[in-house]
Amino acid sequence: MAVLDNFDALLLARIQFGFTIAFHIIFPAFTIGLASFLAVLEGLWLKTDNPVYKRLYRFWVKVFAVAFGLGVVSGVVMSYQFGTNWSLFSTQTGNILGPLLGYEVLTAFFLEASFLGIMLFGWGRVSQKMHFAATVIVAVGTLISAFWILSANSWMQTPAGFSRDAAGVFHPEDWWAIIFNPSFPYRLIHMVTAAFLTTAFVVGAVGAWHILKQRHLPEARIMLGMSMLMALFVAPAQLIIGDLHGLNTLEHQPIKVAAMEGVWETEQGAPFRVLAWPNQTEQRNDFELNIPYASSLILTHSLDGEVKGLNHWPVEEHPPVAPVFWSFRVMLAVGFAMIFTGLVAAWRYWRGHLYRSDWFMRWCVLMGPSGFVAIIAGWFVTEIGRQPYTVFGHLRTADSLSPVIGEQVALSLGIFVVVYTALFGAGTYYIFRIFKKGPGDQSDPDYYQHSRQRVGSEVSDE
Secondary structure: OHHHHHHHHHHHHHHHHHHHHHHHHHHHHHHHHHHHHHHHHHHHHHHHOOHHHHHHHHHHHHHHHHHHHHHHHHHHHHHHHHHHOOHHHHHHHHHHHHHHHHHHHHHHHHHHHHHHHHHHHOOOOOOHHHHHHHHHHHHHHHHHHHHHHHHHHHHHHOOOOEEEOOOOOEEEOOHHHHHOOOOHHHHHHHHHHHHHHHHHHHHHHHHHHHHHOOOOHHHHHHHHHHHHHHHHHHHHHHHHHHHHHHHHHHHHOHHHHHHHHOOOOOEEOOOEEEEEEEEOOOOEEEEEEEEOOHHHHHHHOOOOOEEOOHHHOOHHHOOOHHHHHHHHHHHHHHHHHHHHHHHHHHHHHHHOOOOOOHHHHHHHHHOOOHHHHHHHHHHHHHHHOOOOEEEOOOEEHHHOOOOOOHHHHHHHHHHHHHHHHHHHHHHHHHHHHHHHHOOOOOOOOOHHHHHHHHHHHHHHHO
């Protein structure tokens, strides 16, 4: 019975942490991209004196404020779980992860919080240059925050620069090696790029929706145009970055790659399994749809390259294969859909009718949440694929759990589900109300005249 209780507590604690981080990660990722987008908008307004850019800034800064607040709330709650459900993990890794997370607060969060007030309430109270500086500082702060959080997470994936004492406690030996651990550069670039793409597709979806409704057309066209530029150039770049990240994972966490690829036995010339049904009990795939030699070509750059299968390692080292396998394919599918969107947008722009296609506008609206889907799927691959370890190869998840009772974790998980659904549901509903209202300031006497001039010129150009 004690073993069953411990198993239940471990599983429920993992579900609870996964639930809270899934809610949390989407908001910082969105604000990272949105802060940089706001800095670009304000810079364009200062350079061109075009009031459309100012209206777009005032519109998106409201969304940023709500998303930033939701990210802070979910982040604070999530961090308490290190002390409640994962106290053994905190005890053993605190000497390393504690300073890294502390640096994030000192160098990033304080910076963001200090200048966020100027962003939100500084119009007319500080100079235009000072307000722009505050926006840039907040944008830099979000990137610094990503730096430290990704460094800490990457160290858990590819630990380096440490020693362990007889009690199993980790001690720092080389902070440079800890911070810039082997997977950190790839994870940082991959995540920041994902954040930019996530924001771009949300912005594009809002612009496309207003074009369909024939409202706020000058602002909507700028939103759609800027987002499609990101899709055209950044989405293909993300594919290359992801490939480099995958090769780094193959070097340092090959068992995770085997789960991503659904490879059970070591193979020469391994195919890429487009679809499969992993059967962890029998250690095989019940169904496969393959592209011959593709996995070996991608991973080893050779048609007959060797790809180690999961059974190269003991069964107790295997991560849950099915969620890793399918999450990886969801992430890939979304990435290719983003690339497709950028290419179609470029073709339609070249033909002179980017803004005149209802089907493409509907497609862009449909792609609005795609970045969030890809980020969550990617984090599933990263975190589930690391199992059964919290610090890969050194500290098992089962040895990281607090001495808690399964029923207590179940109760707190139920409370989290209810509170998070209400809180984040309300926040998301408010953001969608902002989207629906649109960026046009109807109290601005120049709005309608400027809108008619812009729309008239654009229609004549087409």
